[in-house]
Amino acid sequence: MSEDTGFDIIDKRFARYVLGNAPIEKLADGIRWIEGLVWMGDWNTLLFQDLPRDRTLMWSETGGLSVWRFPSGQANGQARDRQGRVVFCSNRERALCRVEHDGSVRVLADRFEGRRLNSPNDVVVKSDGTIWFTDPVYGISNDYEGTRQASETAPGIYRLDPRSGELTLLSDRFDGPNGIAFSPDERRLYVAETGDQTKGDPVQVLRVFDVGADGRSLSSVRDFAKVSPGYTDGMAIDEDGNVWSSAGDGVHCLSPEGELLGRIRLPGTVSNLCFGGSPHLNRLFIGVSHSLYAVFLNRRGARWP
Template sequence: MTTGSPIEIVDPKFSSYILANAPLEELASGFRWIEGLVWMGDWGCLLFQDLPRDRTMRWTETGGISVWRSPSANANGQARDCQGRVVFCSHLDRAVGRVEHDGSVTTLVSHFNGRRLNSPNDIVVKSDGTIWFTDPVYGISNDYEGLRRKSELAPAVYRFDPATKGLTTISSAFEGPNGLAFSPDESRLYIAETGDQTKPNPAQVMKVCDVSPDGRAISGLCDFYKVEPGYTDGLALDEDGNVWSSAKDGVHCISPQGELLGKIGVPYRVSNLCFGGGPHLNRLFIGGSHTLYAIFLNRRGARTPRG
């Protein structure tokens, strides 16, 4: 099913990113809130979360929608590690887990300095195998996407090394760290700040920082781009370092310099997105609230481990 997709050209170069004969397609609907989109290149499928229903869904071009894992422990963000396994953030377990090749699940980390994590939200795997994730309180603030419980730690961004089992704080300068993604060369890290939702005007801005040459720390954290209307939740990068951000009115494409290039209109608020669709990664999959969309672009997504 195709749907009208108003394209807004802000910078003329954005015109070259859009294919005139490739409309926004509705792939499936009827979910409660879509999160955690990840393309499984060697499997030829997309995995995503139907988060409030506590299940991980699978989509293929020929087979459509099926359930991949249920219950999912209210999994949110997910990614692939360097061995092709799925690593995921669990609101219910307040942990980061991994789905092994045989389907069993391993808990990788659930505590920091003896205290429970809040509700890990989004996750990326660096080429050195380390796992970076955000830990806001959203999954323990209500019973819809997890289970309401008391926070034991301030929101933060973490780096976990599966080889040493070491967990370190990358930054605690966030009220509600959400989506995150590395630049193609992994020299920069983009982090969505979606703020303290209990406040009338929460801080909501995408931030960027430099990653140290040894990949262990960040520096120079600063504001990068403020999505309007809405805010950045999930985000994805293309091969040239442009940032494709979720927004209330669809998807915003932002240059590496923080300039808005253009927008793809989507009928519902976008929560998350990822590139995939084949060997060229030139299809953008979009979680629009309760509906899954996709659009082919004249862009290729940045390569990720086993993507």
């Protein structure tokens, strides 16, 4: 695997995001497959998954790499709720779960209309406290990142109100809904379609929905961008509404109009990423296959209302 790293400026707007004296740093390696990066600002710590090893890891500038939870339930995507708790997707439990303040784990949702969910993959918490997540079949398709089992329902995108327990199916028009993120004003919802992996040519495109005025519904789904090489798996949103997408050759920065502004070249396939670093959220943490990378940017991650 090449160790080529650097920036490719496609559009002049991208040049102002790059800090000439801020290197692209490798922070850790030896991970089987990285997923679910989330920044814990009050801990000054990054949490992420070593999914095949069934571990949630933590990294900090002062403490380096350590294990936060084992077993993790083969946790995948994760986010923080408005009370500071970690909400995570569990491949093993086929469920959306939450780590309470005392360290106990609570299942928030594992069935829809009496049928088991497939394997919740990625999750985002809206400013009203509702939890939006994707549910493809990837975690039940093999025994490496989950447990091979039969699907009971079509892949979908869901909204959970944790106060009432109401689970709403928002869309089942995806073969493999994956990464999920809101625009800074929460008027758009981005969802990565990574397709049916059993097909020779799966549909792989980043799509965007309009969020209804009620803040609960979706409409006007459309293709936003197609990343190449590779595809959008995870993504992070900055303060300007740019989408920083995973790709086969690193990270691609897309404008709110879907234009490719630039790339961060990295030596492997990027799975997921997030903004972090206290107090400014100006450090992009990146899961590159089996290694954790980071780079400081002249841009901050989005802070939601």
